[in-house]
Amino acid sequence: MLDGAIDPGLAGRLSFTPAVPRTKLALPAGRNDLGLFAERDALLVVPEGIDPDVPTPLMVLFHGGGGSAQKILPMMEQHALARGFLLLVPQSLFPTWDIVIAGNGPDRERLDQALAEVAARFRIDPAHIAFAGHSDGGSYALSLGLTNGRFVTHVIVSSAGFMSVHLQEGAPRVFLSHGIEDTQIPIDRSGRAHARLLKGAGYDLTYLEYQGPHAWQPPVAALSVGFFLDDAAPA
Numbered sequence: 001m002l003d004g005a006i007d008p009g010l011a012g013r014l015s016f017t018p019a020v021p022r023t024k025l026a027l028p029a030g031r032n033d034l035g036l037f038a039e040r041d042a043l044l045v046v047p048e049g050i051d052p053d054v055p056t057p058l059m060v061l062f063h064g065g066g067g068s069a070q071k072i073l074p075m076m077e078q079h080a081l082a083r084g085f086l087l088l089v090p091q092s093l094f095p096t097w098d099i100v101i102a103g104n105g106p107d108r109e110r111l112d113q114a115l116a117e118v119a120a121r122f123r124i125d126p127a128h129i130a131f132a133g134h135s136d137g138g139s140y141a142l143s144l145g146l147t148n149g150r151f152v153t154h155v156i157v158s159s160a161g162f163m164s165v166h167l168q169e170g171a172p173r174v175f176l177s178h179g180i181e182d183t184q185i186p187i188d189r190s191g192r193a194h195a196r197l198l199k200g201a202g203y204d205l206t207y208l209e210y211q212g213p214h215a216w217q218p219p220v221a222a223l224s225v226g227f228f229l230d231d232a233a234p235a
């Protein structure tokens with residue numbers, strides 16, 4: 001933890017709050033571009049039958065380095081449609097997230113705008129707000145999730161390379177997974193190291209190692225959705 005002199009925005013602190021009144025029309029079921037940015041706009045997946053005035057879980061899914069919303073959508077889209085949670089998929093302004101390149105900046109600002117847009121259209125369940133991601137997106141989810149535990153309740157991390165947390169806030173539950181055969185980001189210096197740090201800091205951690213390379217795994221993604229919505233650690 002750094003002292004109080006640090007700029008919260010530079011540390012990754014978001015201004016978003018889910019407790020705001022709805023001011024815009026809800027979006028239709030399916031994939032929706034939010035229309036916020038001319039380049040690499042954020043996308044929102046809306047399940048069928050969502051009542052915008054009834055609190056609905058929200059997952060924010062971050063793509064990996066060199067990725068896009070289209071590439072990471074298969075990780076969670078069908079789960080969102082089947083289980084009835086909103087899926088917000090932002091995109092980094094540059095090939096990967098600003099925190100990986102030079103620190104929190106435009107991507108944090110764009111994320112705040114996207115979250116506010118969703119909250120203006122749907123009532124969000126404050127007990128179920130997850131930040132999730134794979135690879136660089138996993139690092140981003142872990143870093144921003146722990147920094148914004150004031151409203152982030154769950155963090156779902158697949159094959160993250162690092163976490164950068166200067167201002168901890170709240171105590172989100174963490175689902176951390178990593179492939180034993182990952183040669184791109186070896187598990188000893190990433191997944192296992194992160195698990196030790198998180199346990200030592202007292203976080204409610206579910207840690208899962210699986211046989212596999214540097215790629216998210218469908219069975220593990222399914223377990224993480226249960227962790228998010230069912231409030232139970234998977235076996």
